[in-house]
Amino acid sequence: MNSSKRRTRSGAAGFLFFPVKGLVWFARGSDCGRIGPSISLVPSDCEVRAYDAPLMRKRNGMATSAKGIMDRLRHETAELHRQAESRPLQKHLGAGTLARETYAAWMSQLLLVHDTLERLLDEQVRRASHPGFAQAWQSLVRHSGNLRSDLTHFGLDPHSVEALDATAALLDDLRHWGERGDVALLGALYVLEGSMNGNRFIRKALERAYAAPDGAGLSYLDPYGDNQRATWQAFRERMDVVGFDENECEAILAGANRMFRGIGEISDEQFEAMPV
Numbered sequence: 001m002n003s004s005k006r007r008t009r010s011g012a013a014g015f016l017f018f019p020v021k022g023l024v025w026f027a028r029g030s031d032c033g034r035i036g037p038s039i040s041l042v043p044s045d046c047e048v049r050a051y052d053a054p055l056m057r058k059r060n061g062m063a064t065s066a067k068g069i070m071d072r073l074r075h076e077t078a079e080l081h082r083q084a085e086s087r088p089l090q091k092h093l094g095a096g097t098l099a100r101e102t103y104a105a106w107m108s109q110l111l112l113v114h115d116t117l118e119r120l121l122d123e124q125v126r127r128a129s130h131p132g133f134a135q136a137w138q139s140l141v142r143h144s145g146n147l148r149s150d151l152t153h154f155g156l157d158p159h160s161v162e163a164l165d166a167t168a169a170l171l172d173d174l175r176h177w178g179e180r181g182d183v184a185l186l187g188a189l190y191v192l193e194g195s196m197n198g199n200r201f202i203r204k205a206l207e208r209a210y211a212a213p214d215g216a217g218l219s220y221l222d223p224y225g226d227n228q229r230a231t232w233q234a235f236r237e238r239m240d241v242v243g244f245d246e247n248e249c250e251a252i253l254a255g256a257n258r259m260f261r262g263i264g265e266i267s268d269e270q271f272e273a274m275p276v
């Protein structure tokens with residue numbers, strides 16, 4: 001796909017993510033299966049919370065929702081998680097029936113996504129574009145390092161990976177947010193970091209399938225070992241104490257939404273190119 005076509009897709013996504021409020025409800029309502037009443041001019045869940053004085057906090061004079069962003073992400077993307085788990089590639093991963101070559105090719109696309117997001121997050125911390133970037137991003141593993149060594153194990157050169165169309169479109173959107181210093185990047189981070197919770201189980205299946213009891217080539221799937229839960233909990237707490245205002249919460253949810261969709265599209269394109 002050429003870059004102008006990709007730019008058009010990015011533009012369309014941006015329109016859905018950052019329009020006037022009513023359209024935000026529509027876009028998110030349809031993705032989360034909440035259609036109908038959510039497109040009326042009745043206040044959204046966010047606004048109901050924002051008007052609930054006892055539940056409200058203030059940061060820089062802006063209302064912030066009392067329910068933490070991490071609970072909102074968990075609940076408002078639950079359906080997207082269910083869909084992500086049920087893609088054919090994910091099902092074969094979980095069952096340990098994905099060919100090694102397909103697994104390695106899939107990892108190479110994830111390398112592009114992680115590497116791009118990591119660079120953009122580092123840049124936001126350097127530019128101090130929002131305090132949430134330093135707060136949330138600190139002390140997490142750079143998964144691109146594990147991916148590079150896993151790819152080398154599978155005989156692929158991590159420096160010569162070509163992006164699938166779906167990957168290229170997702171990277172365009174990430175870079176677009178990077179240029180704007182948009183906290184949507186933190187929603188994207190939530191999805192990739194959260195996926196490590198399930199990746200531990202996938203690793204067990206692949207250790208058996210690829211006869212790799214020592215986990216050779218599978219380091220990406222279990223970066224924290226027994227510290228997985230604690231690392232995830234600490235990330236949740238760091239995100240929650242930032243105190244994102246309502247617009248920022250919407251942007252983070254849009255970022256998570258886009259990452260879930262992007263990962264699903266990449267899975268499908270990869271699986272179509274190289275089925276089991």
Ligand code: HEM
Pocket residue numbers: 070073074081084085090091093094190191192193194195196197198199201202259260263264
């Ligand atoms: C076979 C596929 C998958 C399985 C078996 C799986 C399983 C899991 C499990 C067991 C958890 C922990 C739930 C908890 O402790 O509360 C989890 C969390 C999560 N997974 Fe997955 N997952 C899969 C695929 C994915 C994919 C493809 C993505 C991303 C595109 C993803 C993103 C997440 C996120 C963001 C969380 C954190 C949810 C939260 O607590 O906010 N998962 N997953």
